[in-house]
Amino acid sequence: MSLIKKYIVDIRLIVFISALLGIQLDINTVLAESLEEKGFNLAARSDRSDRGFGDSETEMTMILRNAAGKSASRTLRFTTLEVPDESIGDKSLILFSTPRDIEGTALLSHAKMLAPDNQWLYLPALKRVKRISSKNKSGPFVGSEFAFEDFTASELNKFKYSYLKQEVCENLTCDVIERTPLYDNSGYTKQIAWVDSTDYQLRKIEFYDRKGSLLKELIFEDYRIYEEKYWRPHRLVMKNLQTKKSSDLVYGEYKFKVGLTDIDFVKGRLPGLR
């Protein structure tokens, strides 16, 4: 009898434990969903704070530094056309003015959300427009520590999000969100983004490479507000923690609503840019 009793107790115990486990699993799922939702909502709040800028134009200087402290710079003009549909990315045009030997070189991008972007390169020496593969979005952009995806991939629906924590960043409070690229050919397994809870702007991003180790750190500095609504950082500092190389992007004043339209972002207009 006692033996049977013992078995019954054991079975009860198992049922109880599995029930506990079951509840535990459910709690995890519920918790995870809310973290994802929270992460997404915070990213969306940040992304949507920028809505309606229309089009913008700015000049920027890129300063490249290697581990030995040697540096080189490039200057370029960056124009962007906002595409209101959140399921399609913006259009952008980069026109180089220095170094002088690449002056006039231009890169036109029609960003997509998850599919590869459409990109055309204009080579002024031959006056040639060349459609290029956008697979290389994770490679160094013009020898810098910035990858092309680092400038263009801040679109909301390019990532899956998860809320991590809230912490002090400089003199602000930041929400820390993990974001995982959903688009193809990203060089990152994940990114950790710090978004302040006052102006909803990105303050810092850590990039984790394909092996999952910390690769780069990007700091956003010198935020200025335009039209009382649109925040833009004027200095981006990207440090490669593995190679000790770094690149700075220093932006000039932004001009908004300069009257750019789709026709300014077509491949046929590239030879007439300068």
Place this chain on the structure above:
Amino acid sequence: MKDSSCLILKFLLLGLIGLYALIGTDNTIADNQELDIRGNVAFQLRGFTQDALWADQNSSDVESSISGEWEVRWRSEDNSQRVSFIPFARWDENDDKRSHFDLREAYWAYKNGEIELLFGVNRIFWGVTESVHLVDVINQTDLVEDLDQEDKLGQPMISLALQKDWGLLSFYLLPYFRERSFPGVNGRLRAASPVDADNAKYESGNKRKHLDFALRYSHYFGDIDLGLHYFNGTNRDPRLGVGANNSDVVLNYDQIEQIGLDLQYTRGSWLWKLESFVRDGYEESFFASIAGFEYTFYQVFEGAGDVGVLLEYQYDNRSSYEAATSADNDVFIGARWVLNNMQDGSILAGVVVDNKTSEAFYSIEAESRLKEDVVLELQVRLIAHSEPGESFHPFSRDNYIQLQINRFF
């Protein structure tokens, strides 16, 4: 107009007058108008590995040459008008034909919404492939610059471009023909007999003043970039004939008509390319095509650099009655290494092999920035397995290594 050079002079003057009118009317250029003056000078050393093949060719092992290009660009405040003025000149130590001057660009363009009108001298590039630029027919080749035919002479034109959401439609009226530049008697990289460039023959009675016409449509559809063109006018490629005194080569510029297409399919790391045309030439209609791919390995060797592999097949079924081409049944294999470093270093190496004769043309081009405004270029051209009568045989002893230093300002 008795003298054919009058027309080009007129274009030149119009360009200058236009420039003066636009800039000169206002002595103080407003801040938001842009006048941009740039340029570069280059010093070039070519070292030949063998003695010259033909009589009168210069026998020195090393040839030096200096070139300069000056770029003046202006743009109106509202962005609707722009002017470009780009003179180019080269001085060559040995070859007085390689020493030459050209207006690469001298135009005024006006843009209003979808329409752009351009008047003057310009360069236009059409095409997608790397080893031969088959459909790139608007500009004449400045052959003395480089055998690769990528340097072009400025072409006088009136062009009208219509940019619609269904594509770009461009019309070109080409009122003056530019003759191809060829090395002189003393120059290397020439045929057995020097070209009698001053006595070219034309099929058209209007000679250089035949009004050529071209039309092009280009657009993209998803991963496909498409270009279609029509050309009617003087063939940029001369047909070589023998002169009256049986020694010099005489150039014949025929009237041709052609339609063609260029196509690129971009997918992942692949670029698939095709260029084709059907040409009604001097005696016959014929077909030419080049097809191939470019595949890129990104961030190779765990570094920043990319390596692209290129393969192209060149086909042309013209007979010997037409202007000759070497790209009739040839394969091009090449590799491009882009270092993606601070100095923007790159190397392109390749070989074109004729399937029938097995003669081969090897080429290496490398460049790197030495300082902010200084770029060093290395070029190697080698011809192998070329027998008398074959395409590259006249240059078979003109293998060279070239170093060029460019200073930009």
